Amino acid sequence: MISIDTLIEQSIRKALKEAFDLELETLEVEVPSDQSLGDFSTNTAMKLARTLRKNPFEIANTLKPLLKAHTELFKEVEVARPGFINFFIADSLLEATLKEIDKAGHTFGDSSVGENTHVNIEFVSANPTGSLHVGHARGAAAGDNLARLMKKAGYHVTKEFYVNDGGNQINNLARSIKARYEQLLGKDTPIPEDGYHGPEITKIANTFKNQYADKFLHVDGLDTFKEVGVSSLLEGLKDDLHAFGVDFDLFFSEASLYEDGKVEKTLEHLKDSGLTYIEEDAVFLKTGEYGDDKDRVIVKSDGSYTYLMPDIAYHLDKLERGYDVLIDVLGADHHGYVPRLKAAIEMMSGKKDVLDVEMLQLVKVLRDGEELKMSKRSGKAITLKDLIDEVGSDAIRYFFARHSLNTHMDLDLDLALKKTNENPVYYAQYAYARIMTLLKKAREKGFDTDQPVFEFAHLGDDLTRGLILKVASYPKVIEDSALARTPHKLTNYIHSLASTLHGFYGGVQVLSDAEDASLERIYLLKVVAGVLKDALTLIGVEAPESM
RNA sequence: GUUCCGGUAGCUCAGCAGGAUAGAGCAACAGCCUCCUAAGCUGUAGGUCAGGGGUUCGAAUCCCCUCCGGAACGCCA
Missing domain, CATH: 1.10.730.10 (Isoleucyl-tRNA Synthetase; Domain 1)
Incomplete structure (x- = not known):
C-alpha cells in the first residue's frame, strides 16, 4: 500500500514539475507540531527560495492551486508564513487508508527497504564467566530490538552471540571453579588473583563435587573444569536471555575458530598479503594504514595471539557466510577497539563499510542515591535475573527501549524496583x-x-x-x-x-x-x-x- | 595529552539529514468516575537548550573554542 505521506510527496513533485519544471531529489513532508495547522506540512517552498530566487511565500502560493486540485487527497491546502504549505487530508483518503491497514493485518508496516540484504547482528557476547548484569541487559535489549525492527523492514537478520571460550579468562574461570571445588573438599585454596567470585561459580563447583567427589582433587589439568564451567554458565546465560525475551539464532564458539584452523589461515593470509611485519618478536598488523592510530600486535612475542587475531578470523567467517552487513553492538568501553577491527576487516575483504558498530553507553546504576559499581569478578553486580525477578521483563525492556543507544543513562533501582505502577x-x-x-x-x-x-x-x-x-x-x-x-x-x-x-x-x-x-x-x-x-x-x- | 559519547523543565530522557510557540514521563498544583477499566483524561506552573563565537532568511540541531561529566587510550579480553 502507498502511505499518505508518499501520496503527498508525489503530488508536490507533480506540482513542482508543472509550475517550475523542477525535479528534486529529496523532499520533506512532516507533521506540524500543532495539529490545528494541518495534518501534514512541507517546507519545500522555503527550500527552493534560493534556487528559484523568489520569495518562499510566493512559491507556496503558486503551488497551492495545483495541490488543491487533488481533491481525492486534500480537503484543504493552506499557505502560512514564511512559506509553509499545510495539508488537510480528505476524509475519503483516511477511510481508504483505514481499510487498507485492516486488510494488511499484521503485515502492515512491513517494509522492503531491507530486501535482499543479509544482516548479521552480534550482541551481548558476554564472556561465559558469570551471570549477565545490567550492562548486558541493555545490550541484549538493544540488539534484539534492532533485529526485530530490521526484520520488519525486510532485512534477512541473524542474531549471533560470540562465545569467548578460547582466551585466557577461561583459564581464570577454570582455576576459580577448581579453587571453590577444593575449598568444598576442605582445602584452603585461594581464589586466583584474576579469578571470579560470583555465587554461580560456587554453585558449579558444588555440582561438580556432587558428581565427581574428590576425583579431581589431584588432577593437574584444567580441561574438565573449563568444559564444565563454560557449558553450564552458557546455559545459564541462555536461560536468563530467554526470560528476557531474547533468543539467538547462533552461538558462535571462538574455540571452534582454532579447531577449524581459521585463525591460522587468516594469519597466513595477512602475512602473505604483506600486511604484517615483525618487530621485537611480535607480529604487527598494519592497521595504521587503514585508519587506525597505529599498528597493532596480533601475535605476541611469546607466540600467543592477542584478542584481535581470532576476532579478525571471526568477522571474516561471518562475511564468508554471505552477510552484506555486519552489525556489532558494543559497549562504549570498547570504542577504542573499533578502528583496528574496521581496519582489519577492510584489509581482508577489500570493503570499507561492511562493519557497522553500534555503541552503547554504559548504564549507571544507582541505589540509595549512590552509584553501584558493576564488576563481574567481585560477584556483586546486579544481575539481569535479579532485575527480571524484581521488576519484570516488560518494564526493563521498555525502559531500555525508550532511550537512544548512545545516551548515558541512570537507572535508579529504588525507583525502578518499587514503584512499578509509575513505569x-x-x-x-x-x-x-x-x-x-x-x-x-x-x-x-x-x-x-x-x-x-x-x-x-x-x-x-x-x-x-x-x-x-x-x-x-x-x-x-x-x-x-x-x-x-x-x-x-x-x-x-x-x-x-x-x-x-x-x-x-x-x-x-x-x-x-x-x-x-x-x-x-x-x-x-x-x-x-x-x-x-x-x-x-x-x-x-x-x-x-x-x- | 589524544579519541569517542553526553550536558535540554526539580528528576529521567525525547527532539538534532536546520524550520512554525522547544516536548514526554515522573514529581508539583487545580479539576474529572450515576458514563466503554481513573495504570486514564483535561488544565496550570516549570527552560539562558552548559557557555562563547561563527555559518544564514532562520540554529537545541551544522562548524570552531572553552567548561563540566562518563568512557577508552596494553604484546588484557
Whole structure:
C-alpha cells in the first residue's frame, strides 16, 4: 500500500514539475507540531527560495492551486508564513487508508527497504564467566530490538552471540571453579588473583563435587573444569536471555575458530598479503594504514595471539557466510577497539563499510542515591535475573527501549524496583488492554466485532482523525528507525500512539445506541490494537488482554 | 595529552539529514468516575537548550573554542 505521506510527496513533485519544471531529489513532508495547522506540512517552498530566487511565500502560493486540485487527497491546502504549505487530508483518503491497514493485518508496516540484504547482528557476547548484569541487559535489549525492527523492514537478520571460550579468562574461570571445588573438599585454596567470585561459580563447583567427589582433587589439568564451567554458565546465560525475551539464532564458539584452523589461515593470509611485519618478536598488523592510530600486535612475542587475531578470523567467517552487513553492538568501553577491527576487516575483504558498530553507553546504576559499581569478578553486580525477578521483563525492556543507544543513562533501582505502577510501560500496555476489554464489552452488548465496515460516516472529528493519522504513520516509523538504526524511535511512537488512543477514549464514546457509529469505532480500534501489539512485540514487550 | 559519547523543565530522557510557540514521563498544583477499566483524561506552573563565537532568511540541531561529566587510550579480553 502507498502511505499518505508518499501520496503527498508525489503530488508536490507533480506540482513542482508543472509550475517550475523542477525535479528534486529529496523532499520533506512532516507533521506540524500543532495539529490545528494541518495534518501534514512541507517546507519545500522555503527550500527552493534560493534556487528559484523568489520569495518562499510566493512559491507556496503558486503551488497551492495545483495541490488543491487533488481533491481525492486534500480537503484543504493552506499557505502560512514564511512559506509553509499545510495539508488537510480528505476524509475519503483516511477511510481508504483505514481499510487498507485492516486488510494488511499484521503485515502492515512491513517494509522492503531491507530486501535482499543479509544482516548479521552480534550482541551481548558476554564472556561465559558469570551471570549477565545490567550492562548486558541493555545490550541484549538493544540488539534484539534492532533485529526485530530490521526484520520488519525486510532485512534477512541473524542474531549471533560470540562465545569467548578460547582466551585466557577461561583459564581464570577454570582455576576459580577448581579453587571453590577444593575449598568444598576442605582445602584452603585461594581464589586466583584474576579469578571470579560470583555465587554461580560456587554453585558449579558444588555440582561438580556432587558428581565427581574428590576425583579431581589431584588432577593437574584444567580441561574438565573449563568444559564444565563454560557449558553450564552458557546455559545459564541462555536461560536468563530467554526470560528476557531474547533468543539467538547462533552461538558462535571462538574455540571452534582454532579447531577449524581459521585463525591460522587468516594469519597466513595477512602475512602473505604483506600486511604484517615483525618487530621485537611480535607480529604487527598494519592497521595504521587503514585508519587506525597505529599498528597493532596480533601475535605476541611469546607466540600467543592477542584478542584481535581470532576476532579478525571471526568477522571474516561471518562475511564468508554471505552477510552484506555486519552489525556489532558494543559497549562504549570498547570504542577504542573499533578502528583496528574496521581496519582489519577492510584489509581482508577489500570493503570499507561492511562493519557497522553500534555503541552503547554504559548504564549507571544507582541505589540509595549512590552509584553501584558493576564488576563481574567481585560477584556483586546486579544481575539481569535479579532485575527480571524484581521488576519484570516488560518494564526493563521498555525502559531500555525508550532511550537512544548512545545516551548515558541512570537507572535508579529504588525507583525502578518499587514503584512499578509509575513505569511508563503500563501506559502503553494499558492502551492495548483498554481496547481489548472494550471489544469484549462490545460483544457482550451484542455487537459483531468481526463485522467489516464499508461505509464511514462518523470518523470526522479531530480525535478520530488524529488516531487514524497516527496509526497510518507506522510504516514510516518502521522504515526510518530501521534505516537509522534507532529502535528507540519506535518506542517513542508507541508512547505517542498510546497517548492518542487514551485521548480518543476519553473524548469519544465508542459503544452507544447508534449502531453504525459504534461499529465504525470498533473497526478503528481493532486496527489500532493490531498496530499497538505489533509495535510492542518489536521491542519485546507483551500486549496484555487485560490489566 | 589524544579519541569517542553526553550536558535540554526539580528528576529521567525525547527532539538534532536546520524550520512554525522547544516536548514526554515522573514529581508539583487545580479539576474529572450515576458514563466503554481513573495504570486514564483535561488544565496550570516549570527552560539562558552548559557557555562563547561563527555559518544564514532562520540554529537545541551544522562548524570552531572553552567548561563540566562518563568512557577508552596494553604484546588484557
